Amino acid sequence: MTGIDWSKLTFSYTKTNTMLCSRCIGGQWTPVESRTDDNISISAFAGGLHYAIECFEGLKAFRGKDGKVRLFRPEENAKRLQRSAKYLGIDAPSTEMFVEMCKRIVRENIDFIPPYGSHASLYLRPTLIGFNPQLGVQSSKESLFMMLCSPVGAYTGGALEAIDVVIARNYDRAAPNGCGAYKVGGNYAASLYSLNVAHELGYKAVLYLDPATKTTIDEFNSSNFFAIRGNSYITPKSDSILPSITNMSLETVAAYVGMDVERRPVPVEELSTFEEVGECGTAVVITPVHRLADKPFLESEEETIYTYGDGLCGEKSLRLYNMITGIQYGEIEDPFGWTVFVD
Ligand code: PLP
Numbered sequence: 001m002t003g004i005d006w007s008k009l010t011f012s013y014t015k016t017n018t019m020l021c022s023r024c025i026g027g028q029w030t031p032v033e034s035r036t037d038d039n040i041s042i043s044a045f046a047g048g049l050h051y052a053i054e055c056f057e058g059l060k061a062f063r064g065k066d067g068k069v070r071l072f073r074p075e076e077n078a079k080r081l082q083r084s085a086k087y088l089g090i091d092a093p094s095t096e097m098f099v100e101m102c103k104r105i106v107r108e109n110i111d112f113i114p115p116y117g118s119h120a121s122l123y124l125r126p127t128l129i130g131f132n133p134q135l136g137v138q139s140s141k142e143s144l145f146m147m148l149c150s151p152v153g154a155y156t157g158g159a160l161e162a163i164d165v166v167i168a169r170n171y172d173r174a175a176p177n178g179c180g181a182y183k184v185g186g187n188y189a190a191s192l193y194s195l196n197v198a199h200e201l202g203y204k205a206v207l208y209l210d211p212a213t214k215t216t217i218d219e220f221n222s223s224n225f226f227a228i229r230g231n232s233y234i235t236p237k238s239d240s241i242l243p244s245i246t247n248m249s250l251e252t253v254a255a256y257v258g259m260d261v262e263r264r265p266v267p268v269e270e271l272s273t274f275e276e277v278g279e280c281g282t283a284v285v286i287t288p289v290h291r292l293a294d295k296p297f298l299e300s301e302e303e304t305i306y307t308y309g310d311g312l313c314g315e316k317s318l319r320l321y322n323m324i325t326g327i328q329y330g331e332i333e334d335p336f337g338w339t340v341f342v343d
């Protein structure tokens with residue numbers, strides 16, 4: 001018994017039974033260790049602490065309507081972690097090792113999977129860091145891979161609660177030819193200043209423009225951007241955004257239900273033409289945007305506010321949400337082969 005009130009869960013840390021870890025030394029992974037203590041011992045000189053030699057993933061385990069536990073597309077997270085690790089020049093676990101550790105952490109923390117109907121899930125946070133002591137700026141020779149988990153509810157407010165967001169005209173999270181397309185910790189550090197300013201101004205998230213020209217939409221600080229116009233699902237194509245597994249899945253679902261899918265550069269001018277706008281990602285699922293403010297931070301001149309809907313989730317976004325969460329919670333059959341069951 002965990003004593004958790006599932007209905008009160010937010011996206012925050014909860015201590016669970018265990019975490020898993022393995023080190024890669026000379027290309028060889030040590031046997032996976034299960035620990036009840038989250039505190040790890042690490043050299044103060046580890047490259048992960050000094051030069052942000054760190055990348056991570058996020059995926060969820062769901063308790064289905066039939067009582068079974070499902071993971072959503074874990075192989076895609078494994079592949080993306082390998083891509084991020086390659087960018088950092090460090091060793092990453094194989095897809096097989098990654099998925100096995102996802103299943104094991106779920107089994108060891110089975111009591112922390114929120115019950116079906118709570119709209120909550122067990123969030124898995126695979127994390128890879130440069131581990132060996134070093135001083136020079138270079139890729140770490142040893143990496144530490146950790147599989148962490150925590151039960152979570154909605155990222156902001158409640159499920160499907162619309163939020164207000166602001167365009168970060170004066171700030172970027174990524175450089176034009178930088179690491180925006182990789183899930184490295186440094187991208188999140190780079191987003192914090194603008195996110196804090198946005199929070200002070202009362203906005204829940206920041207929308208970044210493409211850093212090279214500032215004319216097209218990139219993504220939010222912790223999620224991708226999508227919009228609906230007519231029968232089209234529209235989402236940005238850009239080299240400086242994270243390839244979201246949720247977005248990729250929504251594109252497939254949208255095409256499956258007969259919508260047109262457009263992945264292309266999205267000019268800022270189009271914001272006034274959209275009927276629905278939302279964030280999408282593992283943590284945010286689909287979070288509808290109600291008001292989108294376009295203004296230079298801290299200077300209120302030339303402010304434009306775009307309003308979408310009446311504060312509720314738009315009809316087409318809701319249809320996509322119901323289909324994707326329906327697959328995740330086993331309410332509808334998965335026609336795409338995305339589900340990985342944990343026995
Ligand atoms: N973009 C950013 C910056 C993110 O942090 C995330 C979260 O993982 C996403 C997009 C969504 O990606 P995914 O759907 O794979 O979780």
Ligand code: COI
Binds near residue numbers: 058222223283
């Ligand atoms: C996710 O959606 O899994 C993320 O990693 C976003 C954020 C919590 C960093």
